[in-house]
Amino acid sequence: MTHLTSAELIDIVEGTLDASPQQHLDTCTECRQQVADLAGVLSEALAVAVPEPSPLFWGQLSQRVRTAIDTEPLAAGGWSRWLRWPVLAPIAALALIVVALAVSLPREVPMESAVANSEAAASTLDDGFAVVADLVGDFDWETAVSAGLIVAPGAADRAVLELTALEQQELTRLLQAELTRAKS
Amino acid sequence: MTHGTAVRIAWAPAVTAGWTVTVVTPDAPDATATGCFGMDDAALVAASIDGRREAFDVIVERHRRTVYQVCYRFVGNHEDASDLSQESFVRAWRGLKTFKGHSTLSTWLYRIAVNVCLNRVSLKTLPTDSIESTDHFEDTRVEGAQAALLRAERAATVRKAIASLPKKQRATLVLRTYHDLSHQQIADILGSSVGATKANFFHALANLKKLLGREP
Numbered sequence: 001m002t003h004l005t006s007a008e009l010i011d012i013v014e015g016t017l018d019a020s021p022q023q024h025l026d027t028c029t030e031c032r033q034q035v036a037d038l039a040g041v042l043s044e045a046l047a048v049a050v051p052e053p054s055p056l057f058w059g060q061l062s063q064r065v066r067t068a069i070d071t072e073p074l075a076a077g078g079w080s081r082w083l084r085w086p087v088l089a090p091i092a093a094l095a096l097i098v099v100a101l102a103v104s105l106p107r108e109v110p111m112e113s114a115v116a117n118s119e120a121a122a123s124t125l126d127d128g129f130a131v132v133a134d135l136v137g138d139f140d141w142e143t144a145v146s147a148g149l150i151v152a153p154g155a156a157d158r159a160v161l162e163l164t165a166l167e168q169q170e171l172t173r174l175l176q177a178e179l180t181r182a183k184s
Numbered sequence: 185m186t187h188g189t190a191v192r193i194a195w196a197p198a199v200t201a202g203w204t205v206t207v208v209t210p211d212a213p214d215a216t217a218t219g220c221f222g223m224d225d226a227a228l229v230a231a232s233i234d235g236r237r238e239a240f241d242v243i244v245e246r247h248r249r250t251v252y253q254v255c256y257r258f259v260g261n262h263e264d265a266s267d268l269s270q271e272s273f274v275r276a277w278r279g280l281k282t283f284k285g286h287s288t289l290s291t292w293l294y295r296i297a298v299n300v301c302l303n304r305v306s307l308k309t310l311p312t313d314s315i316e317s318t319d320h321f322e323d324t325r326v327e328g329a330q331a332a333l334l335r336a337e338r339a340a341t342v343r344k345a346i347a348s349l350p351k352k353q354r355a356t357l358v359l360r361t362y363h364d365l366s367h368q369q370i371a372d373i374l375g376s377s378v379g380a381t382k383a384n385f386f387h388a389l390a391n392l393k394k395l396l397g398r399e400p
């Protein structure tokens with residue numbers, strides 16, 4: 001007789017059992033004994049808690065970690081430092097302007113103009129926003145999407161693609177005004 | 185990052201001047217140190233990589249009990265568990281940039297803690313925590329001091345037996361029994377298969393039974 005495998009025995013102890021091992025179990029006292037032994041020792045192990053350390057210990061552990069890593073600077077850098085909330089909202093908004101203008105401009109207008117427009121628009125804002133505008137200029141659509149910048153999908157996207165030049169200007173003005181308001 | 189920032193445009197096609205534009209920002213975490221407490225794990229990781237150590241403090245505070253308990257189960261004594269916990273968080277700090285967010289932060293920290301424990305060449309001490317220092321005597325009036333003492337002695341014996349299991353068996357037993365990780369999660373952490381994890385768990389329990397059978 002072929003007895004149950006260790007994996008099958010564990011499945012039985014944990015209650016995730018197929019029908020065929022159960023049939024064997026019904027006829028095999030040896031495997032039934034194994035299951036009972038495993039369940040017994042598991043139950044005993046489960047009953048043993050980790051002793052609670054002194055309440056002061058947790059603060060001490062945090063302090064020890066802090067002291068240990070204080071000597072290990074973790075160099076900041078890369079695009080991840082832009083994943084900060086105060087930066088994300090304006091990036092998303094400006095990315096929308098760039099993309100909307102770039103996509104909707106007539107073919108003879110070079111792409112750079114669209115980016116330049118957005119940078120010029122942002123230049124009225126403070127230095128921090130100028131940095132953001134630079135960044136937006138570097139952002140491609142894939143990066144923006146993969147970084148979690150979600151431009152509202154659906155009707156608004158389609159609408160933006162159909163804007164006239166005047167409408168684009170007005171949209172840009174409204175976005176600027178809104179961003180300035182949100183920032184203050 | 186799981187958060188999204190949306191720019192919502194209400195557009196009236198017939199009226200050019202009729203737009204309203206709203207920048208919608210989901211509840212943004214406070215930029216101050218105390219503001220880190222409201223951040224989720226992903227945001228804390230990003231802030232830590234950004235050089236904000238107070239964000240990593242919050243990660244430590246949030247996960248230190250779990251990490252300590254994994255380590256304690258592994259070694260069976262407070263002193264080594266403290267050292268291993270500290271080492272686990274230091275390694276987490278060093279490796280933060282490698283955390284891709286494919287798993288949860290807690291699973292990632294489990295992996296680090298288990299590896300720190302597995303790689304520990306030799307323990308400074310055997311499980312030696314005395315019963316008196318580690319076990320609380322609850323309900324002594326009800327069940328009697330004698331029974332409480334026996335229970336505490338037995339618990340110490342079980343801990344000692346677990347801490348003496350072969351390392352992979354110990355890791356599997358600890359993660360499966362006390363931290364409720366699935367066999368798949370454990371297999372991922374240990375770099376093995378689900379079948380191997382179940383076999384490890386089986387042998388861990390079988391060995392534990394043998395060890396406990398020798399010590400009443």
Ligand SMILES: [Zn+2]
Pocket residue numbers: 002003004024028029030031032
């Ligand atoms: Zn059998």
